[in-house]
Amino acid sequence: MDVNAYETANEFADQTEEFTFPLPASDYDKKGKLKPLRGRMLKKLFKYEFRALLPPLYLCLGLLAAISVLACVLFNLPQYDETTGTVTLLVSLLYIYALIATPIVPLIVALGRYHKHFFKDEGYLTFSIPASMEEHIFAKHVSGMAATFVGLVATVISAIVVYNAVPFMDFFEGTIIFDPTRTLSPLTIVEDALISLEWFVGIFCVGGALTCLWQGFHKKWHAVVFGIGAYLLFMIIEVLAVSFGSDLFFFFNRDPVGMHVGAWLSIVLYAAIIVLCVWYELRTLKYKLNLK
Amino acid sequence: MANVIECTALTKKYGETYALNGIDFAVPATGGIVGLLGPNGSGKTTLIKLLTGFLTPTSGNVKVAGKPVGVETKSVVSYLSDAHALNNDYTVMQEIEYFADFFSDFDREKALRMMVELGVDDKKKVKTLSKGTKEKLALLLTLSRNARLYILDEPIAGVDPAARDYILKTILANKAENATVLMSTHLISEIEEYFDYIVFLKQGNVVLQGEPNAIRQREGKSIDELFREIFKWM
Numbered sequence A: 001m002d003v004n005a006y007e008t009a010n011e012f013a014d015q016t017e018e019f020t021f022p023l024p025a026s027d028y029d030k031k032g033k034l035k036p037l038r039g040r041m042l043k044k045l046f047k048y049e050f051r052a053l054l055p056p057l058y059l060c061l062g063l064l065a066a067i068s069v070l071a072c073v074l075f076n077l078p079q080y081d082e083t084t085g086t087v088t089l090l091v092s093l094l095y096i097y098a099l100i101a102t103p104i105v106p107l108i109v110a111l112g113r114y115h116k117h118f119f120k121d122e123g124y125l126t127f128s129i130p131a132s133m134e135e136h137i138f139a140k141h142v143s144g145m146a147a148t149f150v151g152l153v154a155t156v157i158s159a160i161v162v163y164n165a166v167p168f169m170d171f172f173e174g175t176i177i178f179d180p181t182r183t184l185s186p187l188t189i190v191e192d193a194l195i196s197l198e199w200f201v202g203i204f205c206v207g208g209a210l211t212c213l214w215q216g217f218h219k220k221w222h223a224v225v226f227g228i229g230a231y232l233l234f235m236i237i238e239v240l241a242v243s244f245g246s247d248l249f250f251f252f253n254r255d256p257v258g259m260h261v262g263a264w265l266s267i268v269l270y271a272a273i274i275v276l277c278v279w280y281e282l283r284t285l286k287y288k289l290n291l292k
Numbered sequence B: 001m002a003n004v005i006e007c008t009a010l011t012k013k014y015g016e017t018y019a020l021n022g023i024d025f026a027v028p029a030t031g032g033i034v035g036l037l038g039p040n041g042s043g044k045t046t047l048i049k050l051l052t053g054f055l056t057p058t059s060g061n062v063k064v065a066g067k068p069v070g071v072e073t074k075s076v077v078s079y080l081s082d083a084h085a086l087n088n089d090y091t092v093m094q095e096i097e098y099f100a101d102f103f104s105d106f107d108r109e110k111a112l113r114m115m116v117e118l119g120v121d122d123k124k125k126v127k128t129l130s131k132g133t134k135e136k137l138a139l140l141l142t143l144s145r146n147a148r149l150y151i152l153d154e155p156i157a158g159v160d161p162a163a164r165d166y167i168l169k170t171i172l173a174n175k176a177e178n179a180t181v182l183m184s185t186h187l188i189s190e191i192e193e194y195f196d197y198i199v200f201l202k203q204g205n206v207v208l209q210g211e212p213n214a215i216r217q218r219e220g221k222s223i224d225e226l227f228r229e230i231f232k233w234m
Helices: A039-075 A082-119 A133-165 A186-216 A220-243 A256-287 B044-052 B092-102 B108-117 B131-143 B161-174 B212-219 B223-230
Strands: B003-014 B017-028 B033-037 B059-064 B077-080 B149-153 B180-185 B197-202 B205-210
Touching: A039 A082, A039 A133, A039 B092, A082 A133, A082 A186, A133 A186, A133 A256, A186 A220, A186 A256, A220 A256, B003 B044, B003 B180, B017 B044, B017 B059, B017 B180, B017 B197, B017 B205, B033 B044, B033 B223, B044 B059, B044 B077, B044 B149, B044 B180, B077 B131, B092 B108, B092 B131, B108 B131, B108 B161, B131 B149, B131 B161, B197 B212, B197 B223, B205 B212, B205 B223, B212 B223
Parallel strands: B033 B180, B033 B197, B077 B149, B149 B180
Antiparallel strands: B003 B017, B003 B059, B197 B205
């Protein structure tokens, strides 16, 4: 039998019918092109991201608050016996763990959801939704950043409260960290703020890109070698950047101009890394996605 | 009648292996059931992933409802993967709300009715459901959309014959009116009577396509017999 007998051109090629799509006019720009980021869709994506991120964040915040109060009470006891001393030591340890966990847990949950929703079976559901890859990545990263930022703020507030409430914790007094005479120039404040912001944003973008990198390599050890290589390269470039303009290599006897040049080189370097990571995420999810 | 699916010189390569080798075919938006038939490894799932945007073609074009695959086409395509992917941490009711939120063509009332008919408990968490109940839930969520095109990847694989019949009847009874259903399967004898149009895939090529009745008359044999003949060396 000639099985190719039916391999004909389409016999229903009359394209007179126009299909309609259930998307509102606000989803399109003036040229009639679909917007890559739509407020309506982002709102829905954020709703489900925060629904997943907030319970562990609330748990961490609750535990941190409880342990902070307990620490303040225990650190202010007039005297310690064997029992109260042991309990205070345990609470101190717990307090340190809680300080670390509060910003870290939302970060881990956010990156875990990134992997689960983009590269595991749930990906079939995630990418069936009429949302663009830009919207998916934006919603995942921004919600993760917001939850982690709340955790960080809570950690700082708790540390300040406990530090001020505990009489014997005055060992930072007089050190450069709390030097009241130290003033920062507006330019330095801007540089520090930008570098901090880029570090914070970079954690999520690098985390996302590494997840994409991991799934993109058929042999996982290639991904590990590539990741370590990229990290070492980054460290070398970063050391060169911050050392630029110093009298001696690294951080000694630095002149102020060299400091600023180094800071701006770092800012540009981090921005480039963020852009590169987002580009790699988009490229992987748009063109290299291969759910099993 | 316009084509709800159009593939032109569609090629997908994995490394040096051709999963689809420059196929040309189209499915008219007649509102029927289209069987995407072929043995394992013939390219059925690759084609479905290209139609749903989970893969990008190596070359060639693929259009759904007259548009390149993207956000717009996803708004009119209801897809049931063979993985029956669901949000495992949600309850059944939360899963329904999730679909209602993201798909404007989702019919909540229909979903609730089907949930009762199929005996799915709305208070249970998805991860606690049995495999069969998860399949039912995924199917009811897919069919509760008033989509233009339903793409069902092996919806009857791995279920007993009684369940197959039940699933097929559920699909026929609940798909949106005038919608086209593209269903991949390698179990032909059980369901060939349901097909309005068939596409045979063999090693990444379309080897046969057309209306089953015309093919039966022309060849003088059933689709299942034809399938066995075409793929007898595989």
